[in-house]
Amino acid sequence: MATTTIQVSREARDHLAELARERGVSLGQLVEALAAEQPTAAQRAEQLAADREVARRLIGVDISDEEFEQAPDVHGNIYKIAAEKARAARGSAA
Structure with a gap:
């Protein structure tokens, strides 16, 4: 080497x-x-393309890259819901 x-x-x-x-x-x-x-930008882009292809196969629908870009932020929404539930639980415990 x-x-x-x-x-x-x-x-x-x-x-x-x-x-x-x-x-x-x-x-x-x-x-x-x-x-x-x-990872480099090229490696991240390659991984994103591979992840999108897996999602397309799993759901059985050909979603364009543009449609993926417009899709809601699933992780962000999950974190938001979890945070709201945690705040509600703290509020009811008080």
Whole structure:
């Protein structure tokens, strides 16, 4: 495997070195792991397309990308409902 050198501030280097020591890995291994955790825009777009294709197959309806963009925020709505129920439960317990 070819390696390269990157330049960072001393503070960033020292911080990364401490994280690597705490995790029992080399600095290079830490940087590789951190980079692997962050998908690129192209990778995120590819995953979104794959997720939409699965949704299309599961519901058996061909929904366009534009229709997906206009769909309600399901996760946001679930969190909103849960928050409202939690507030109501606290209010009735008082």
